[in-house]
Amino acid sequence: MLARPYFTGQGTFDNTTGAGILEYETSSNSTTFTPTLPPIDATNVVANFTRKLRSLASSQFPVNVPQTADKKFFFTVGLGNSPCPKNQTCQGPNGTKFSASVNNISMALPSSALLQSYFFKKSNGVYTSDFPSFPLHPFNYTGTPPNNTLVVNGTKLVVLPFNASVEVVMQGTSILGAESHPLHIHGFNFYVVGEGFGNFDPNNDPKKFNLVDPVERNTVGVPSGGWVAIRFYADNPGVWFMHCHFDVHLSWGLRMAWIVLDGTLPSQKLPPPPSDLPKC
Structure with a gap:
């Protein structure tokens, strides 16, 4: 078995190929061969593979994908x-960060825990919604990227009603280079x-959404130079x-947070912190 990482960014990256041998106890002989692996930046290969992923979609494993959002x-x-x-040297374009x-x-990281x-109910000065x-x-x-590629710093959140059906289209950009971003939701x-390449078309692309047996995940790669669409129910109250x-992108600010409001039932409400919760 051979494995190679997938990476579309620029700079140094360990492209070492991982190898392993799977041997059966009852096997009397084995054959060693070396398959040809795609390049480390084979975006089309990755896209063709991920598009084939499906949920089991059976009575035992129902697919609870929102049909509307x-x-x-x-x-x-x-x-x-x-x-x-000030007083720093930065390596971004034209001396920027x-x-x-x-x-x-x-x-921006908040001054207190979100x-x-x-x-x-002490959000004042910590975050805005x-x-x-x-x-x-x-x-x-x-x-072609816009002339102004400066970002805005802030601690801004999205508020969702409990159990709302949510659709998020994540569009990759070509600013400072297009690359794949593995996005994870807690x-x-x-x-x-x-998912697709190029700019998301809100008129035609949703007609091709898979609402029958889409794969269920908690992390998805936004295609390099493309987009991906996800749906879920906001049924877990909290922040x-x-x-x-990518740790470096996380440290650069590629992050945000959702607030999911309480539902009406006791089991649908955010519980208080335990009495023995250690303090910082």
């Missing part, structure tokens, strides 16, 4: 830059209902982080 979001996901802090963002919002601030549902300044996302599994799983 109460809340729809369109998020651009990618890189950008911000002014270089590399940044990353969702809908051009590069998430969940604690939300539960005790005005994260944009769509890009404030649309552009050709996978074409607190939920979601269904991958569609939940969504972020790129």
Whole structure:
């Protein structure tokens, strides 16, 4: 068995091939061969593979994918830059600092824990609930980047009603180079209902969504130079982080958070912290 990482970004990356031998106890002989692996940046190979993934979709394993969406979001996901802090040397374009963002919002770490601030209703000065549902300044996302690629820093969240059906289209951008971003959501599994290359077409692409047997995941790769669409039910109250799983992109601000409100039943409400919860 051979395995190779998939990577579309620029810079140094360990492209070592991993190898292993699977040997059966009853086997009397074995054959060793070396398959030809695709290149490390084989985006089309990855896309053709992931599009084939399906849920089991049976009476034993029902697929509870939302057929409609109460809340729809369109998020651009990618890189950008911000002014270089004083007395520092930055390696971004024209001496700027590399940044990353969702809908051009590069998430600044809060002064207090988000969940604690939300539960005790002390959000003032910690976060705001005005994260944009769509890009404030649309552009050709996978074409020539705009002249201004500066990001906005802030701690902005999205508020969702309990059990709302949610659709999120995550659009990769070509700013400072197009690359795949593995996006992970805490607190939920979601269904991958569609993906494609280029700019998402809101009129035609949703007609091709798979709402029958889409794969269920908690992390999905936004295709390099493309988009991916997910759906889920907001049935887990609390504050939940969504972020790129590349550590450097996470540290650059490619992250945001959702607030899911309480439901009406006791089991649908965010419980208080335990009495013995250690304090920082």
